[in-house]
Amino acid sequence: MLTIRKASDRGAANHGWLKSFHTFSFANYYDPEHMGFSALRVINDDTVEPGMGFGNHGHRDMEIISYVLEGDLAHKDSQGNIKTLPVGEFQLMSAGSGITHSEYNHSKDRKLSFLQIWIEPSIKGQMPNYQQKNFGQDEGLTHVISRDGVGDTLQIKQNANLYQLILKDTKHAELKSTSARQYVHLISGELAVNGVEIKSGDGLKISDEKLLSFSSLSDEPIKALVFELP
Incomplete structure (x- = not known):
């Protein structure tokens, strides 16, 4: 089963310094039909004005x-991590037993655009942890997050995987999945997943599908995140 979550139907918030689109219920946006999907709880598409932040x-x-999709994200947390996250890098912060942090756009003239994603852990009360890595821009599916940290992926405290999907010259990719559910968030371009067409900003809830077939439908490069979920 494949169900589209259209970009135009997402919740929206405009705080002046921050514009955000919420795939699932978040803060003042509440929709009982969209509380998350499996362990995936939040996908926020955030744009932060220069010199502002959380x-x-x-x-x-x-x-x-x-x-990060555009600009640079400045991160600081109570574990002593002071980092900059540029375009294309992945950051995974395991909050565990408790962590405080700030996220800022320190540029004076460039906006910051990034995806903020929350996944509920299967283990609670663990020591907080911070990970960050650039996985490059290779075409096809790149494994970036896993439960066991296999293949130098970032390690998450949940039975979940995250892949980066990029299609440029290559127009097709496939994923054989053993997970109960998958979710696709399309960042750019137009994409068909098992024949279902989605556009930039759209999401796709997937269940009872063991083979995912991805086909580019546009000249614009495809970039998407593909989640395997419990």
Whole structure:
């Protein structure tokens, strides 16, 4: 079964310094039909104005993934990590028993655009942890996050996987999955997944499908995130 979550149907928030689209219920946006999908709880498409950001705040028992689309994300947390996340790199912060952090756009003239993703952990109360890595821009599917950290992937505290999908000259890719559910978030281009067509910003909830077939439908390069979920 494949169900489209259209970009135009997402929740929206405009705080002046921050514009955000919420795939699932978040903050003041509440929709009982869209509370998450399996362990995937949040996908926020955030745009932060120059010199602005999220002040120091806390999290607990959540796996938080950030992926920058434009600009640079400045990160600082209570574990002593002071990092910059540029375009194309993945950040995974395991909040565990509790962590505080801030996220800022320190540029004076460039906007920051990034995806903020939350996945509920299967193990709670663990020591907080921070990971960051650039997996490159190879075409096809690149494994970036796994439960066991296999193949130098970032390690998440959930039975979940995350892949980066890029299609340029190559127009097709496939994923054989043993997971109960999958979710695709399309960042750019137009894409068919098992024949179902989605556009930039759309999501696709998937269940009872063991083979995912991805086909580019546009001249624009395809970039998407593909989740395998419990």
